[in-house]
Amino acid sequence: MKRQITLDINDQPYELTVENRTRLLDAVRYAAGLTGTKEGCSTGDCGACTVLMDGAPITSCLTLAVAAEGKKLTTIEGIGADGTLHPVQESFMELGGLQCGICTPGMILSSVALLEDNPQPTADEARWTLAGNLCRCTGYDKIIKAVLQAAEVQETAAS
């Protein structure tokens, strides 16, 4: 059964027609046309489809679109959208925290949420927090270093 919903994505209202069963992932990618959110497994294991819901990372492949009404959603298109890249984006580019890039949107969103929650994480805290986002290219070392550098940059900017 189809229904009209309004999703708040990256501070913009999106009026979308979805089925009750439509996944948030498909609503974002196909109804809203925001293809930066990726699909890797459809079972909540890889984290490529990560978006932020009220600031917390969720797997949009396991979330129904209708359950996201009234929530504040952030996709990768909403990070650095004001023309200034987020420190996490900068440090991923500078330190080689990406290769093929398919995990990168989800990895960056989880990293942004991590630093919101814990602005000065230890390497271990970063490693345990980001364990829900799989990357097959980098071996993770440069991702963790990028997240820690972004934390430092944010700390410096704040002081």
Place this chain on the structure above:
Amino acid sequence: MAQVLDRQSVAANGETNGFTVVGQSTKRVDALEKVTGRALYAADVSPPGMLWGVFLRSPHPHALIKKIDTSKAEQLPGVLAVITQESLATDQALVVEEEMHATRRVQTLFAQDKVHYEGEKVAAIAATTKELAEEAADLIEVEYEPLQGSGHVLDSIQESLPVINEGTELLDAPADNPWGVTKLNNVAGEHHSVEGDVAAGFAESDRVYTHTFYIPRAHQTYIEPQVTVADVDVGGKVTVWTSTQGPFGVRSNLANSLRLPTNKINVHGMTIGGGFGAKFGGIVDTYAVLLAQKARRPVKMVYSRHEEFVDGRPAPGAHITIKTGVKNDGTIVARQAWALWDTGVGQGGGYATMRTKGVYNVEHFKFDAFDVNTCKPAPGAYRAPGAPQATFAGETQLNIIAEDLGIDPVDIRLKNMREGDQIAFKETLQAVADAAGWADRTSGPNEGWGVAVGEWTNGAGPGTAVVSVHDDGSVHVFSGLMDITGTDTAMAQIAAEVLTVPYDDVTTVRGDTDSAPFATGSGGSVVTFSMGNAVKRAAEDAKQRLLELAAEHLEAPLELLELRGGAVVVKEKPDESVSIAQLAQFALRERGGPVMGKGTFASQPSATTTAAQIGKVEVDPETGKVWIRELYNSLDAGKAINPMASEGQMEGGLVQGFAWGLMEAMHYDRDGHNLNPGLLDYRLPTTADFPDIASVIVEEPTKNGPYGVKGIGEPPIAPGPAALASAVADATGKWIMELPLVPERVYRATHDS
């Protein structure tokens, strides 16, 4: 002479050995579009009027098909195409060809009379929504008569097992085979090699060791599943947008499968979300095109992760028995291997048994290897195909021998390693040993260290690149090269180096197969070596044109001119110069048109590189859980065009290798049912499973690579399983010869006495 690259001094000085851009860790050319989510992957392409395509697959690993009835599916409103092997026109595609380095398969598109593995394609459907297509698939009635299958090579070779691929004949087994058989059933291919006389070698050895290793199938597990969008216009022209390592290879496969001329097919290689050897086409592209031809609408097909596991093209498993004779001082005298490679319904892989020889002087060497059919999908290439399996056997056994002889594992390698022109095995091993503090290593309770090395020689492939200089002095590099690892970045660096312009002034552009000249596929570690040469030659061609233009413009003899800092200057008269922007304008308006250089590379040999790795582990004696605590690796890159990108290859490959040893395995039951077709049960490494990694780049240039480059994408995966198993043995006193080292296996091995 090999040099150990000092990354910090490169960063501090801003130049290396006279280079300005080559050797710098510049940001990737595609970094910005990837961190902002703007990079377009094949699944992001949705042409107007697009349909969704899905597959109907066999639930049985081995069964006869008695009947297929598609009538109900075809009558479902919204379904525009249903295809089976029977429905295909005889002059159309009856087979699909999949070709990649090390493996090749020609098989029928769909199962018709018999299915050979769980997940084999039986039909494909295109409908207006994915849900409708899936509903239609459920409406196809297939009647099966299940047969006994085989999920293991040691079963498949038995005469009592059914033949999996029709027409396969019994083969005589080698007289000295370790499998206890006289005949081999279900052999799809065989590979043999003899150097010297192993019998004489074993006779003159002081000690002879024989061990058997088993390494299971592993899936490449790119995070972006296989995907293709296909469209066919009314004139029959085929356009595909796909995720591939080789757009030109996809074009060839489609041309052969569909009996179409090359100029009727255009392949757009979209940004690729990982491949590692498995994305050379054939798995979905042919089917998407066939559905689009029949439905007369664009069709998108995306593999689910489940489909990846039941019908991907994973790395073959290998059952390897290896026998080595040594002198008491550790000198290797002879080595012999017997191997059964689990190649599913396909073939290819067994030849990699040659890598059990390693990087050592082995006077007497012999192997007999067989590709063995099981009721599983055909194998594909996975980063250094076959090397991790063979290296696991060869390198782990060398560590067992070192332990038995009381020789340090690094020393026994240094003693036996080959030396020669353009190779640096010893320097590379010494570099990682130094980085790890190997000589002074310490271990706490339940901790242990392991070392192993792997080798690879990059291939070379043909390709052409075009370098254009625009009227503002900016530079475009155009080719059909598919970038995965950062090779576009290396190409931009090479062009910037030759033309003495800033890195940021260079743009790399990838053409589709209609627009770009041929470029070799991105596999076999060929790209930076091969296309790097093409780009370097194209930039040098453009540079020559700039110098000739400058000779006219400055009215100076050509031999007195040089290009530096983005301008042509007269030697010893620095006041007389002209910028390349001015020269490009001069060319455009007054002298024969745009500045463009062309460079072509066909094939030249490279030199062997080695990856050396050391790991420190801690084993929980209560649970058998292995924690990797420290990781060190070194690699001879020849010349690292971009050290950060080179480290990215080293670290990514290292983690894939160690993870194959630690946690990754495709599990099958006796008949061949896949028991872990998802990422919950096929465990991939996460950030929490691996520690920081120390990477050391060694540079022993090769003569034929641009600036001395050796291809480095593949070798870092090879040593991991052996290094890990050896570290666990050092920690527990138990050599475990079957992978992966999951807690249950380690617990049982350490508690069975």
